[in-house]
Amino acid sequence: MQNNKTHWASLLTLIVLGFGLLFLTAASVGLGINSLINLFSGEGMPTAEMISAFAFFFHVTLLFICSWFVLQKTRGIEQADSPVKLPFAWWQAIVAVGIPVICALIGGGITLFEIEWLSWIFLPLLTVLVIVPPIWLFFGSGSNGLEAGPRWRFFAVFGLSMTIGPAIMIILELVVLIFGLIFASIYLAIAQPIIFDEITNISQLVMDGMGQEELLSMVTPYIANPAVLAAGIGYIAVIVPLIEELFKPLAVWLFAKKIESPAQGFVLGMLSGAAFGVFESLNASADGTIGWAVIVAARAGTSLLHIATSGLVGWGIVSAFKEKKFGRLAGAFLAAVLIHGVWNAAAAGAGITAIGETIGKPEWLYNYAPAMLCGLLVLGIGIFAVLLASNRKLRSQHLPITPPEEEKVELTS
Numbered sequence: 001m002q003n004n005k006t007h008w009a010s011l012l013t014l015i016v017l018g019f020g021l022l023f024l025t026a027a028s029v030g031l032g033i034n035s036l037i038n039l040f041s042g043e044g045m046p047t048a049e050m051i052s053a054f055a056f057f058f059h060v061t062l063l064f065i066c067s068w069f070v071l072q073k074t075r076g077i078e079q080a081d082s083p084v085k086l087p088f089a090w091w092q093a094i095v096a097v098g099i100p101v102i103c104a105l106i107g108g109g110i111t112l113f114e115i116e117w118l119s120w121i122f123l124p125l126l127t128v129l130v131i132v133p134p135i136w137l138f139f140g141s142g143s144n145g146l147e148a149g150p151r152w153r154f155f156a157v158f159g160l161s162m163t164i165g166p167a168i169m170i171i172l173e174l175v176v177l178i179f180g181l182i183f184a185s186i187y188l189a190i191a192q193p194i195i196f197d198e199i200t201n202i203s204q205l206v207m208d209g210m211g212q213e214e215l216l217s218m219v220t221p222y223i224a225n226p227a228v229l230a231a232g233i234g235y236i237a238v239i240v241p242l243i244e245e246l247f248k249p250l251a252v253w254l255f256a257k258k259i260e261s262p263a264q265g266f267v268l269g270m271l272s273g274a275a276f277g278v279f280e281s282l283n284a285s286a287d288g289t290i291g292w293a294v295i296v297a298a299r300a301g302t303s304l305l306h307i308a309t310s311g312l313v314g315w316g317i318v319s320a321f322k323e324k325k326f327g328r329l330a331g332a333f334l335a336a337v338l339i340h341g342v343w344n345a346a347a348a349g350a351g352i353t354a355i356g357e358t359i360g361k362p363e364w365l366y367n368y369a370p371a372m373l374c375g376l377l378v379l380g381i382g383i384f385a386v387l388l389a390s391n392r393k394l395r396s397q398h399l400p401i402t403p404p405e406e407e408k409v410e411l412t413s
Contacts, residue, residue, distance in 0.1 A: 009255075010073035010080075013156045017067045020163030021060060028056035039120055047119040047288025054124030055282035059162060062278070066159030073152035084148035088140030096137035100300070103129040108293030119288045127296055131281045134300040138307045139274040142387040143267045145395045149259060157251040157268050161275035165250045172243050180235065229352065236348045241340035245313055245333060248276050248306065252314040256321040263394040269314015270307045277303035301380045305343050308383045309336035311390065339383065346375045 035049035073080035107126040110118055148154050188196040202219065222228055249272040252265060259265050281299035285292075316332030319325040350372035353364040 005076070007073055007076070010070050010152055010156065013160060014067060014070050014074055016164050017063055017070065017159045020159070021063050021067065024056045024060045024063065028053050028060060031056065035120070039117060045288060047116060047123055048286040050120050051124045051127050051286040051288065052283060054128065055286070058128055058282065059279065062162065063159055066155040066162075069152050069155040070159065073150075080152040081150045084151050084154045086140060086143055086148060088144050090141075092140065093137055096133040099133050100130040100297075104293045104297055107296070108290075111288070111290045111292050114290070116288075119292075123288060123292060127282065127285050127292075130296040131285060131299055131303070132278065135274050135277050135281075135303045135307070138304045138384070138387065139270050141384075142270050142307060142311055142391050144391060146267050146391065147260070147264050148267045148271075149264050153255060153258070154268070154271065157255065157271050158275045160251040160254070161248065161272040162279050165247055165272065166276060166279050168250065169244055169247050172247070173240060176239055176243070177235065180231075184231070223355075233345055233348050237341040237345035240344060241337045244276075244306075245309055245336045245340055248272050248310045249314045249317060252317050256317050259318045259322070262315050262319040262322065263397065265318025266311045266315035266390065266394055269317070270311035272314065273306035273308070273310030274303070276310070277306040280306070301376060302343075302347075304380060304383055304387075305340060308387045309340050311387070312336045315390075315394075339379075343376070343379055346372050346379065350376065 031049050031053035034044075035046045035053055038044035038049065039046040069080065103126045107123055107130070110122055110126075185196070188199070199222075249269045251272055252259070252268050255268070256265070259268065281296075281303055285296045285299055287295050312332045313329075313336050316329035319332075320329035350369060353367075353369040353372060
């Protein structure tokens with residue numbers, strides 16, 4: 001049975017997903033063609049480009065699935081409102097861990113041969129197989145036993161969180177970064193004209209084709225400057241989390257009045273984080289060097305972070321709209337930003353210590369890297385524990401109430 005009344009929410013969502021499909025398809029085809037050309041010409045980075053092309057193709061496939069279920073709602077088909085039943089069971093954890101480990105070992109072995117065409121063929125698919133199963137594990141364990149709402153809305157949230165959400169976040173982060181650089185340039189031009197002239201000269205040399213080693217030697221004093229480090233880490237650990245935790249669950253904000261309960265908001269928030277994790281992790285793993293295995297393995301922790309923090313914010317959003325508990329929303333948002341900020345700071349610190357020897361600070365690697373890596377590990381375990389505890393708490397709040405024996409008799413009589 002169909003309803004002929006126009007459902008504007010699904011129609012507008014379908015339009016957004018359509019534009020996303022066009023953009024991602026064009027990006028996939030363009031990168032794929034360019035990668036093939038570079039593979040035969042021996043120029044550029046064909047493997048990295050093919051990983052990106054395959055990642056965009058995977059996004060397109062997911063968006064087609066989302067669009068199909070949203071289209072059902074637009075056409076008024078009743079099955080679009082059927083509740084989503086997630087087929088998650090704990091035995092799947094073995095598969096979700098085993099497949100990525102095996103694929104990471106295979107891919108890492110392939111990169112050791114340093115044969116371009118071999119990496120070009122296998123790494124794109126292996127990247128998806130390493131990145132996606134842990135995301136399913138984290139989302140499934142956090143949403144296990146909780147209601148996800150109507151099917152069309154479930155896929156609308158996933159599709160929007162993989163298209164319009166990342167687009168807004170990328171634009172805002174770039175705008176803030178550009179304004180920060182402009183402000184820093186004005187300050188240096190006025191207060192530190194000598195340093196400003198040096199940086200201007202370096203910029204000109206980069207445009208003229210300066211070599212990487214020469215460039216690194218010139219920028220080393222600036223990289224090791226405490227003020228520069230503080231500004232960079234501040235941007236990564238404060239500005240980025242504020243923007244991402246506000247806009248990752250954008251679809252939850254849009255549907256907040258229609259979402260039935262805070263528990264459902266938690267599930268859809270996690271779904272938003274999972275969609276963003278798929279988008280970010282696949283595109284950030286476009287690397288065809290021997291460091292590929294380390295990069296794709298590290299993305300698992302980042303995906304867990306996105307799923308857990310967005311789940312908290314989604315829970316807070318629906319709590320505010322449905323139960324008028326605005327303090328819960330504020331607390332959930334601040335907690336998500338704090339967790340995200342600490343994670344980003346530790347990850348940025350680990351990255352900086354890794355280049356310490358290159359910039360003449362070898363002691364960084366030995367003094368700070370172990371603490372940063374251990375911090376990330378402990379934080380990851382803690383986030384997963386919070387995810388499981390949140391799931392257990394929300395499930396206990398939404399267990400069906402069993403009527404007393406006398407009432408059972410009356411009901412059945």
